[in-house]
Amino acid sequence: MTEATPVELMTIAGSRLLRDGGVVFAGVGAPLEASVLAKRLHAPSLTIVLEGGSIGPRMLPGRLPVSTNEMRAAHDAYMLTSINDLFLYGQRGHYDYGFIGAGQLDQYGNVNTSYIGDPDQPKVRLPGSGGANDIVSSCREVMIMTRHEPRRFVERVDFITSPGYLSGPDSRQKAGLVRNRPVAVVTDMALLGFDEETGRLRLDALQPGVTEEQVHANTGFELLVSDAIGELAPPTDQELAELRWLRDGITSDIPRTREVTSAP
Amino acid sequence: MTEATPVELMTIAGSRLLRDGGVVFAGVGAPLEASVLAKRLHAPSLTIVLEGGSIGPRMLPGRLPVSTNEMRAAHDAYMLTSINDLFLYGQRGHYDYGFIGAGQLDQYGNVNTSYIGDPDQPKVRLPGSGGANDIVSSCREVMIMTRHEPRRFVERVDFITSPGYLSGPDSRQKAGLVRNRPVAVVTDMALLGFDEETGRLRLDALQPGVTEEQVHANTGFELLVSDAIGELAPPTDQELAELRWLRDGITSDIPRTREVTSAP
């Protein structure tokens, strides 16, 4: 088994955060891969929901979706519904986890996927919110997954597409975001949590082989630090094999766990 | 062919008001029968919609629905949807006609199907609005069908379940009812219209053999009178035979027109 890539480290760490029996609204890419991996390994009754209206899909290994709205994302779903319905289940409070990516994020977990630079004279136009703003406004526990790079982890985002703690818990409350909260940022270098008093990001655990200094060097703001920084367990061979099989559809030597369905 | 009963007279007169190609939201009973009759005779492309979510049904003769929500009301429909959706097409402005019955109505076309007497100490509890209030609030042209009896045609209804002109066009406008209007009341004695300046009911035409005096005697308020009162044409043998066949499912000697479908 070749060593885990940074994206694989991040994806596997993310998958471990999802408890069995929950409902996760996952964005395309690493969050979706983490969710599918969790479902195949330790969380067989996890329900994955995807933006395009897909509830409870099971992915065909080697044919992971390129967008969350296409047929690949609907494969073996329990329910295929409308986009509004899918989001409104979230607004009603039915989703335990919201799992998104981030173009740029700041110390309060605010995410920018709209404009780099001044929005009136932007340097770069990004793809936009899609469902991310809705996910962070509604899913009970919001988790963000992104590569750990200084250009992504900035003091203050240029544009708040998807609010985290804004400028602290009070400001989030005042803005009307009273029913849920951001809980974690998973990267290829670390697992970050939120300090509940300040709403600021805090280093909770390191990816295997990563130092605290490396994390700070790659973070463009002053990152709080947990009293007891943990170390994330390295990916198991099973996790890696399963993830690669999902992505590439090519079997490895490691025996794969078969998916357990919760239904009769 | 035996003579038309009062209800048959009313139903046939009502059916003639529906133009081909329109969409009619019909209440159960005479309004529904009038709509089905129109569709079988002069308005083959009339689309009937019913409260329970049925769009474009064709009734099975002899098995007309007893409520507008049941299987009989869904027979050969183009679309079976939810109740909210069905009403919201109306709120969006897609229904040309709303056709309802009335327990009690007054000179402004306000309908009461809730309480006879003081609503806080009622003499009689009636079934309620059902969809009637929504129909009169949304369908472009509202038509009401009811037997012509003094106890039904009262000076002022005890309770406005479904507003007509309230106390005149201004009051209707002021109440926010700006997108549609009541246009006709069809009874077993007459066809009534609305005076556009006062919003009051006006005698426009008499059923065959009925006198103006008889209408006034059966109306509990001062009914305006058209400059030129017309006389409704008597039911044709075809109309009567078709209506009875629909109701009873028993064929008569008169050849029936086969329903023309507008679709290939």
Place this chain on the structure above:
Amino acid sequence: MKSAGDKRMSLAEAAHLVHDGDTVVGGGCCYSRTPWAMMLELLRAERRGLTLCRNLMCYESELFLASEAASKLVSSWVGIGLRWGIPKVFREYVERDPSIYEEWSHLSFGMRLMAGSMGMPFLPTASLLGSDLLDRTPAQHIRCPFTDQLLVAVPALVPDVALIHVQTADAIGNAQIEGPAYMDVECARAANTVIVTAEEIVPSEAIVRTADRTVIPGFVVDAVVEVPFGSYPHECHGRYEADFEHFDGYTEMVVRDGVAGVQAYLEETVHGPGSFAAFLDTVGASRLLERRRLARELVAA
């Protein structure tokens, strides 16, 4: 977080999810796809002080009032159907004390459930404007912040429990409806607890093969009960027609004996038989099968 596993149980077990004083909404419409078996089970379990809500109510209205299971009803219309008129005992109760009945229009009632199902505390509508219904409900005037149009805001209805009867569901609660959906989806999405009874429980594989027909996802459901003929004597689209003769018999009893007639009916269909299956036995197989035949004439397979 609701269970994501097998939620199959009996009617009696499901009745434990409903507590005295709860606000309970029933699916279906009038005498169509009514969660009749589950409603009778609540009467058998002698729940008390419920607020029973349903878009159009049939004679369950007076079964719940006369047995004291419900102390309040919320609806837009109460009747049995053209042929039988308004339930007599319901009328008597409301004429005695109108405050036990909260009256809406069909759409405004529906918008209350839709608000609940959207996680919103209110929704706007153009219904109720100018009517006396507006004054007798918590609904309020509201103006559009963009156009200043005068509208009505209705408050969300978030029932404690929704009772839903469907044609098919799997063991984890994914449910499919044939024919009109009525307000069942809004009920299931708005309520905090959802009990689904189904004509048939099917393997999840069957649900997956027809996933675009699933209208209630398992994650909102708390209980799944297989109850064939679970709407009888009411109808279930495509499966069986309503038993109009049963309605005739019921109406006769109640017109003759009032509340005592309702009690006698409950003795005959609920307490006497002791279970819904035993009640169906008193009806007899041939009578049930005739209802299936009549349904097939109306709904092509």
Place this chain on the structure above:
Amino acid sequence: MKSAGDKRMSLAEAAHLVHDGDTVVGGGCCYSRTPWAMMLELLRAERRGLTLCRNLMCYESELFLASEAASKLVSSWVGIGLRWGIPKVFREYVERDPSIYEEWSHLSFGMRLMAGSMGMPFLPTASLLGSDLLDRTPAQHIRCPFTDQLLVAVPALVPDVALIHVQTADAIGNAQIEGPAYMDVECARAANTVIVTAEEIVPSEAIVRTADRTVIPGFVVDAVVEVPFGSYPHECHGRYEADFEHFDGYTEMVVRDGVAGVQAYLEETVHGPGSFAAFLDTVGASRLLERRRLARELVAA
């Protein structure tokens, strides 16, 4: 009152229902069930000054901008998919003048269409709260009249025209969708004019037999056009997968040549062939049939 009769026509005829300056909404989502054939027809007909709206946009965004067919876009996300990123020419246009792009979140965009489809001038949502999106759209804060909860009101979107591609419709416009419905139903209900393209036009009898699968009623529809492979090179659920190699080719042209690449693509797929059918001929039958095979692997019949 719309026609209740036969609405079948050609793509070119349907294009006459769209006028310069109209607000046009497209159904589907990103590269799924896109009304691609009809969109290309609008480009062929050289419509100008459109406002093009779609919940998630694919590279039609830059086809419409670069050809000057659209002067404004409204969406929540613009991209082709993970593998190809954000359309380069779209980016250049917006970076030059951000006012040509109005940005919403996915749900708030959806609630605008839902408001339109309900005949309401606004709807409330809990999305956009606290975000900078709120300041750059006409959305406003609103408080619930019952609970005082702070929410966002979004204004209705009532497009002049909706373009919808479905699997099946009848000649009068009753339409059925397989797989996720995306926002197509809201689009069709909100818009003043509705153009439906369908993989197959089926007899009304087939619609009647499966009436609970009909999601767009004929009375909202103005035109029905039969267009097999009408979403190609995008996908149509259950019928054909997207042509990712086609996307590769397109992206290569545009990354290399910018606006000129877009023009070249339009020449190749729109103006050169002269009709959608002729464009499909340039693709070739075997390539199309391979897309069908790939779809069957994903969606069991």
